[in-house]
Amino acid sequence: MTADLRELSQRDWDRWYGTLERAFGGLHEAPEERELWDDLTEYDRSLGLWDGEECVGTAGAFSFRMTVPGGALVDAAGVTMVSVAATHRRRGLLTSMMRRQLDDLRERGEALAVLTASEPAIYGRFGYGAATWLFNVSIDTARVRLTVPAGTDEVRLRYAVPAEAAAACEAVYARVVPGRPGMLARQPGWERLPLLDPERDRDGASPLQCVLAERGGEVVGYAYFAVTSGWEVQGPKGVVRVRAVEALDPAAHAALWRFLCDIDLTSRVESLNVPVDDPLLHLVSDVRRCGLVMRDSLHVRPVEVGAALEARTYRAPVDVVLDVTDAFCPWNEGRWRLTGDPKGASCKRADDDAPADLALSVREVGSAYLGGVSLAELARAGRVRELRPGALAEASLAFGSEVAPWLPHGF
Known part of the structure; x- marks a missing residue:
């Protein structure tokens, strides 16, 4: 078919984003989430496919700086928001968007494109290879104990209002970024992402909570998390849902994970994104009771x-x-x-x-x-x-x- 592939205009964003939502199941995101992605959308890097007045395909990219081996931050296009309407499958539309996008990246002088794949089988034919992996963890804290390194007890932990602590947390994050390939330096606006917490998406959990790790008055780590309450005949079975843990040294890292595993009235700690070499795996007494599930994460495509x-x-x-x-x-x-x-x-x-x-x-x-x-x-x-x-x-x-x-x- 002939479709009009063109750069996204701001007036078309709602229809464009609605096409993306429909492709991912048709549920509309919470208003605050839509507002964030609208604000972060780079219109000159976003493409829409139009069949008459109907948007039938979407693709975008973010301007990232990514750590590579050696610690340098390198420009990388974060390919995102890719979809084709189910009514227009198998007509070459995805290929046309990938073609246009990679040509554009080359013109911009960006040597790398990266993405996370909803379905990994899709992107290999366009040259993307799975480059990073992660663990989902589900720790049975009734049976698992942590052995922590020297200095852990010297770390002070305190609750903080997430929005008020954001600047201190972002400063820790920025210091961690150069030490691990694949991490993204947060560009202006992206500091809002860790704080995104729509009430309708909590699934019974508490609002977002934050704990800071401090030593000598300096913030040396933080954890973002929420808690889901639960009870059974044998007692409480609450779940701690970890959103992020970052720390500047082993003692701060251990102090935060020990805290998360010791929260009253809970019996499980869950995280959907832990590095495959995270020190946590060497602190726990029984890694088999940590429910490790490995999956692909970032896919990398050399443009040049x-x-x-x-x-x-x-x-x-x-x-x-x-x-x-x-x-x-x-x-x-x-x-x-x-x-x-x-x-x-x-x-x-x-x-x-x-x-x-x-x-x-x-x-x-x-x-x-x-x-x-x-x-x-x-x-x-x-x-x-x-x-x-x-x-x-x-x-x-x-x-x-x-x-x-x-x-x-x-x-």
């Missing part, structure tokens, strides 16, 4: 392979020629020579006669980019081919990260 690979550093010296395939963005096709170490990197087009060391698609480059997925494991899945003996071990070690990459919140 050379610029993307130059933007990060490498855990060990590396000098390899990558033979990259990229059917959707053919400007990335071909051989790239990557040289790098912990101090920096260069990634340029290789000479035509340079033999390739590894062969892979841009999707595998994206999966390995943040250091949480190894090239070696992708090779065992048949998705990376070693063409020079030893090249796989060299590159896999170099691409790795000492800290697991992690996305702290959705978008």
Whole structure:
């Protein structure tokens, strides 16, 4: 079909966003949530597909700064709000939006695109690879105890009004961001996201609560959470629903999790987003009773392979020629020579006669980019081919990260 693909105008936002809501089940979000996303929408980065006066497709992007291995903050387009009306499926509309969007990102000079996938099977064909993972946790606090490090008892905890404590919490968050690949520096306006707490979406839980961790009068950590009350014949069975925990040191981190696991009249602590290497997993007495469920989180797509690979550093010296395939963005096709170490990197087009060391698609480059997925494991899945003996071990070690990459919140 012929559809009009055009940049979103502010007057069309309600219809555009309504199309997105319908695609995700048809339930309208709370007014304060819609207001936040309206305010955060970047109109010049948002696309709508129109069949006459009807909006039948949506796609947008946010201007993010994301931590990459080595600690640098790199521009990354946060692809979001993607939908196609069920009445207009299988007509190439999603492909047309992805095509336009990636072309636009290239024109803007952005080397990376990232997204969270409602259905992971959708985005691999556009070159996105799963790059970060997370744990859902559900801790049975009647049976699990925490062993905390020295100094934990020196951390002072106090309740705070979330809105009044927001500046102190954001200062902690900003200090944590450079230390973990995949984290997003919060741009103006995004500090409102952790405080979003529509009453209709609480599902019986309390309003958002905040506890600050302090040492020597300085805020060194915080937790956002809510509590759901519950009772049974044997006694209380309340649930602590953790929204975020950030801390500047092990003692503050342990103090916050110990507090959350000791709240009166509760028997379970749940969080839907914990890093796969979170210290919590080594504090609990019985990890089997923490209900760990692992799932994919951030998907990464190099828009410009050379610029993307130059933007990060490498855990060990590396000098390899990558033979990259990229059917959707053919400007990335071909051989790239990557040289790098912990101090920096260069990634340029290789000479035509340079033999390739590894062969892979841009999707595998994206999966390995943040250091949480190894090239070696992708090779065992048949998705990376070693063409020079030893090249796989060299590159896999170099691409790795000492800290697991992690996305702290959705978008």
